[in-house]
Amino acid sequence: MLYNLSFLAAILALARNAAADPSSTTTNPATPTAAPLLDLPPFSGTFSIAYPPSDKIPPTDTPQVQKWLAELDLTDVPDWPLVPFTEDGDPKNPKVIPEEACDWTETGCFNKDVTTCPLGVWGLTYDDGPTEFSPQLYDFLDKTEQKATLFYIGSNVVENWQAARRACGAGHHIAVHTWSHPPSTSLTNEQFIAEVKYTEMAIKEVCGFTTTYFRPPYGDIDNRIRSLLWKMGYTSVIWDYDTDDWMMAPGGQRTEAQVDQAFDQWIAAAPQDKAGHIILEHELYQNTVNAAIKNLPRVQATWKTMSVSACTNNSHPYQEKNITLATMDGAKTGIDLDNGNSSTPTTGAGGSQPTSSGQDQGKNSDEVKSAAFLSVGLLSKEVAALVVMSATIAIAVI
């Protein structure tokens, strides 16, 4: 079940660094094809901190990481040996993993993980983005009116922030997949926290909201990692159907036809389904995006397709509770600027204007929206109203 780590690392580097394939149809990531459903606060492209190097486990002795660690009480986190991994992607000595660890990759054990969607529903998830190929996938999802859960790599968010911002605005469910894609159980508590929090911070800077869902690279999770996730406010998501599409990398061992055959088998077995599914795919490079686009229409003809937050009816999958994402039971995507905990959010594009000011246009409009977007989810209605009022007065002065 585990991947070959060195091979996948090479794929990740290739996807991130390779020159654009001249045969590809990559579109401009800064040019969405559909109007955003969420009015995101402005982001200039300049990040507030120097993030750690891409694809490397962040150092934990920085003031930033020490600040995050100081906010968490780790005294009751299980103290188990770190699990070293071989070049082939397997634990070097599985016997060091205690049974009470509930390690999914070794024993298939779950503990409060989201593992599937309800019967008749297909949870769309794409890992390892955003990449230069992501806009093609997002175009297709826009065109076919589908939302997915996107498990982002923090390094990629910083490098491809335009694509990330587009997906955030489109109402996809954005989630964390670590900063540098290491096996979780090989990390110290401090390293794992840094991997999650730097990714969370990058997404927050680009999109303005704080993630609460996590998928472990390689599915590598145990109760120590879960304990750390819960302390950080995260829910873990696994999968039950795996396309193994990542193996279609150049020099890989899987063909597009084999991925298509996997979909053939799942669709043929659908009448016997006892539950829905959560599918593992990747927005990693051209082949995986091609395979996703090719197979999605027949999946849509067989199941209802949606994000993980939608199929689990979690209308507030971010810390900012004034943001709502659509769910199976009828919630609609939007930002509620009147009440951070309201069950009646505004809906869709154009439905989230924060002020009736006639000057609510252009850059100033963005500033007002930004103040309200960032504030309302965490402050009382009265305080939030003051923030909006203050911003409006500032515009009048300008």
Ligand SMILES: [Zn+2]
């Ligand atoms: Zn991954």
